[in-house]
Amino acid sequence: MVQGITGREGRYHAQRMQEYGHNVVAGTSPGHGGEWVLDGKVPVFDTVEEAKTSTGADTSVVFVPAYYAFDALLESIDAGIQLIVCITEGIPIMDMLKVRRVLAGKECYLVGPNSPGIITPGQAKAGIIPGDIAIPGKVGIVSRSGTLTYEVSLALKRAGIGVSTCVGIGGDPVIGTNFVDCLELFEEDPHTDQVVIVGEIGGNEEEKAAEFVQNEMTKPVYAYIAGKSAPENRRMGHAGAIIEGNTGSAESKITAFTQAGVKVVSFPEEIATLIAAVLKQKGA
């Protein structure tokens, strides 16, 4: 389902998702219950609970504006939605701290906020990632960024390399699903052979990911970290992209990955060259 389906963004992207073949079965928008959208094919409900009961939707993509997003997230968590993808940018950090507290111990993945979404090329897309930037394949991508992910994914496509699933975990300082959660899923996923991490300055999620790769992963992992040239104490667009004191520098993340045996590339397009070379070697 799409939460906020009658808004401009919600409606536009629900359409794109449906065109891609994603099974969009419901939308929500308080006060619009009973209406039909997307050429009259998709019913709109007032509440997430009703949408879930009537259609069996198990995933919600949230386009609700930041002002109402806290409420929308709590509503879908409370309704027992298992996968919530939050596209909304600009949610106050205190709201996210509370959401994280409510999520603790629940069997629910919240991806985002400030996420471009998730795409499994050729099968499904929940969010705003353009459908044509990836072809089906065996490389998993997990990233904190939107357009930078498209860049990496398109470079892979041009080299004839496909993607199993691409997850944008979002550029905010406090998010739901993190790198380690996604690496765990990729490690178990029979459709993924290798994983690309697209990180950036700020926080220490990349360092935790490096530790996980070293201790728990058997599949090869590659990484690119954006923000080597960023100054300290300035936010680089994303609310979470900031070097604070000793925490969050690109160097720290690159060192952590390198020590964990992760090959770190120095510019986005190099990921494709590197993986192409590895695949060729394997084939030979």
Add this chain to the structure above:
Amino acid sequence: MKLHEYQAKSYFSREGIPVPRSRLATTPAEAKQIAAEIGYPVVLKAQVLVGGRGKAGGILLVKEENDLDPAANAILNSKIKGISVQRILVEKAVNFTQEIYLGITVDRALAQPVIILSASGGVEIEELAIRHPNRIIRTAIDPLLGLQPYMVRAMASQIGLDYALWKPLLQIALSLWNLFKQLDATLVEINPLVITTEKELVALDGKMTIDDNALFRQQDFLELADQSVETPAEQEARKFCLSYVQLSGHIGCLVNGAGLAMATMDCIQQAGGEPANFLDIGGGANADKVQAALRIILSDENVQSVLINIFGGITRCDEVAKGLLSILPENTRNLPIIIRLEGTNAEEGRRMLAQAPNLIVVESLMQAAEMAVHAAESAMV
């Protein structure tokens, strides 16, 4: 958004946190009048939003009236880390025996607020954090339950605080948590919180940072905003909702998406150049926004070449091209512009730009960065 010391202290006062008597002055005469009212000795403190103002001469103790004018003049005529001082806080000097640190911030890794207490505050706190991190006590706060008294008692006990001060510390800590929660702060900090010779706790300094994402429900702060730390270009960018940070290099960049914008800057550095700025035009930008963005870059005198990197998702490349074409006549310095368009309507965009002067359309990001660096170097020879 950072608040000035005087702003933070006025919130402290409102919540019952003890602060020394003080008032704000913009001229030496005003400072003298305030000092006469509150009584000497006083401390004059520059109100600028940068760290290390004490070391930079922004804080002076004035013992008697004769010393006030020269001190106030010195601070008001100074620049601290490039920012001219416009206001000073005139504050009653306080005698103290110990400096404590007390603050509440967000621990990103835990995704919880944390309260931090240390028996050694003041300027040495950062040093202490590196050398003796165990002397800084951190306790996570459940955002749904809030700060509880037992947490503060446990911390007071751990730092060996005199029992007589536990109750005042608890009051201050709970007030600080109220401010943190009510004002959507990401940092509230008292450093130092001093133990006076009269055995009282007083907040000598105050720092507050408000979550920019929460400004829609914290209307108070829109008026309190101090733009003096922003360059005019940064202020202009904010008007158009562009995310812009001015840097010191020679290659201007215009990108959609924060991650891609950082990656573009990194590519410039890798190619041997330095970026003049970070600029993210955001998703779905229209021609007007692109026009404003390029105008900001072209008006930066440091810029010798421009690199535009657009990966159209929601953003349409033809719309970007339209914005660029309309602003090109303002490129009076004939700066070379290297542009890379990918994604939605990229072919249409490239076709529109093919005939434009001083514009070079390229395919790959790294190649674009190399060309921009080369162009800037040629221009500077």
